[in-house]
Amino acid sequence: MKPPQSARGTVAASAAWELLLPAAAAPARTRGRSLQAALREAVRSGRLAPGTRLPSSRDLAADLGVSRGLVTEAYEQLTAEGYLRSGRGAGTWVGAAARAAARPRAHDLAPRSPGARADFVPGTPDLSLFPRSAWAAAQRDVLAELPHQDLGYPDPRGLPRLRTALAALLARRRGVVADPERIVVVSGVAQATTLLGFALHARGVRTVGVEDPGSPQHDALYTSAGVTAVPLPVDGEGIALEPLRASGVRAVVTTPAHQFPTGIAYSADRRAALLDWAREVDGIVLEDDYDGDFRYDRAPVGALQGLDPDHVAYTGSVSKSLAPGLRLGWLLVPESWAEEIVERKRTMDLGHPALDQALFARFLERGDYDRQLRHCQRAYRERRDALVAALDEHFPGSEVSGIAAGLHVIATLPERYGPEERFLARVAEAGVAVRPLSSCTHPRTESAETKQVRLVLGYAHVPPARIAEGVRLMAQAATG
Ligand SMILES: Cc1ncc(COP(=O)(O)O)c(C=O)c1O
Structure with missing residues (x-):
């Protein structure tokens, strides 16, 4: 496809054209919203820098092949949100404060x-x-014992020995319904989120609810999987139900044990209501249990997944308990998602490094992790x-x-x-x-x-x- 005539010669116009092209191809029903989301993301990510002048609504509409009304509406909405600013009859720019106000990547x-x-x-x-000597001892043992065939391509779900040890750990410490056959060893919550994002996208899902305030990581990862993050307010009990219902999303990512960043634990009522919602819309809740192991003066809050494993995907990692540099985590998805997620993990990296898995299994088995x-x-x-x-x-x-x-x-x-x-x-x-x-x-x-x-x-x-x-x-x- 060649660049449109009117966009030639102005960097801003051609940049806007390229960034918005996929949104302009969205189905008519969602095209306006897609256009706004793409423009918002382009500003937030810095791809459209503060001060960049945008093409006129007439030119951009012609270039994108959409109605001028859609572009005007997008400009107006983003101006109201503070991403853009416009002078009377003088054009539209990316606002100076837009990048500063954006969430960090x-x-x-x-x-x-x-x-x-x-x-x-x-x-x-x-x-x-970081427990260097216990880690070194586990590494020595593993290298001495590991059968040669375990150095081949691993099962994309992970080594059975590690999945068994993880299932026991998660059931005991977090109340997770953990069948070793259904655990997938991943490189962290980030990879778990990305895998689910791709699987949602493949099922035609284009929006996912995220907590607001929440982890900028969730937004960024879903966006990279082609799924738009829809911010949903968090109140004193967890993600608010009314906005969740009104949003129309059927997938939502949450941090119920210790909401990031507010630190609240979702109330029992809100946990139940969230699961009711998931059942009603036949949706899925991604439970990010990023620091669920650390609690000081309150009773443990068991994993949401334990209440409804058919509607909750559960993920966690050693990033807070050992070190984020290990890149080691786990994901459990409802049965109806399992095959797809394992296949995606296979095509993504042919499985998690076998030695690291064997080492962590040994570390768990010896009680070193506890x-x-x-x-x-x-x-x-x-x-x-x-x-x-x-x-x-x-x-x-x-x-x-x-x-x-x-x-x-x-x-x-x-x-x-x-x-x-x-x-x-x-x-x-x-x-x-x-x-x-x-x-x-x-x-x-x-x-x-x-x-x-x-x-x-x-x-x-x-x-x-x-x-x-x-x-x-x-x-x-x-x-x-
Ligand atoms: C909310 C949240 N989830 C998950 C993670 C960890 O991600 P990973 O397991 O990929 O290191 C972080 C890291 O800071 C986080 O803030």
Whole structure:
């Protein structure tokens, strides 16, 4: 297909044309929405940079072969949402604040503030707690024992020995209905999400609900599988049911044991209602149990999957319990999805590395994994307490929530520390790395002026003494 006449000569026009072409080919019924979603994503991902001038609605409509009304509507909607701005009769641009307001991409989630004096960016456990000697011992044993044939292409579901050990672990610790035959060993929650995204796409599903606030990773992964993420508000009990029903989606991704980032555990009522919804629409819930192993002063919240394995796909990984660099996780899907998911895993990478699997199986069988969880649990509880105490001391009047589990808390600071933009600038200047809650909020639902500062503070990777010092530094900078 050659570029349209009117697009030649202007980078912005040709870029817009290319990015929007697939959406313009969507069925008439959904074309308007697809067009808006594609334009939104192009701005959010930075492919259409702030300040880029968009073609006139007449030109773009002609280039895309859609009605001008659809383009006008898309421009108006995105202008209302703050992605675009327009001057009377003077054209339409990508808004200057659009990129800043966008959620960070998945890779931005990793703490990577090597020069920071204090780093509270959530997402990583304490990598110095990695059990090197137990891992080395398991590796030695595995290399000595592993039959030659186990070094061939593995079953795409994973080594039977590992699936058996995982099934026992997940049933015991998380209440998962775990048949070893149905477990798929994957390279993490990210791969599990992508596999499901591709399978949904193949079934003609083009939208999936995601929590708002939620993990930017979910958005990014589904988008890469060609499925549009629809943000659905989270209230004090979990994902809100009314918007979920109204959205028309039939697949939704959730973090019910410890919602990311708010830290709430879904209430029993909401869990039941979510499953009722899934049964009514014959839909599927992806349960991301990313840090379900860590809880401090509340009873364990069993996996949602245990209540309805026919409507819940369950995924987790060792990214919080051992190290994200191992790239090792698991996925259990309802029976009706199993064959398709295993086939996709096969075509994606011909199965997970066999030695890593055998090693982890050995680590599980010897009780080393349980020991590691207990050890981390003690360390992280101490750090959580240190953070809560330091916030209390240096930011009096703050509300700290989501503290009963996981590896991060939400701190809502008193209004005098706001607005958010000023706070973040001052704190960054002082060398303290933090992540605002607004970075996990879909731009459409973000309030224009974030007067009150809300932070997602990760503590697991910071030793207690550094936590106290970091919060002190942050307070000094904020009031400086
Ligand atoms: C909500 C959520 N799910 C899952 C993960 C981990 O993904 P993976 O298992 O692919 O490392 C993260 C990582 O920070 C996360 O924040």
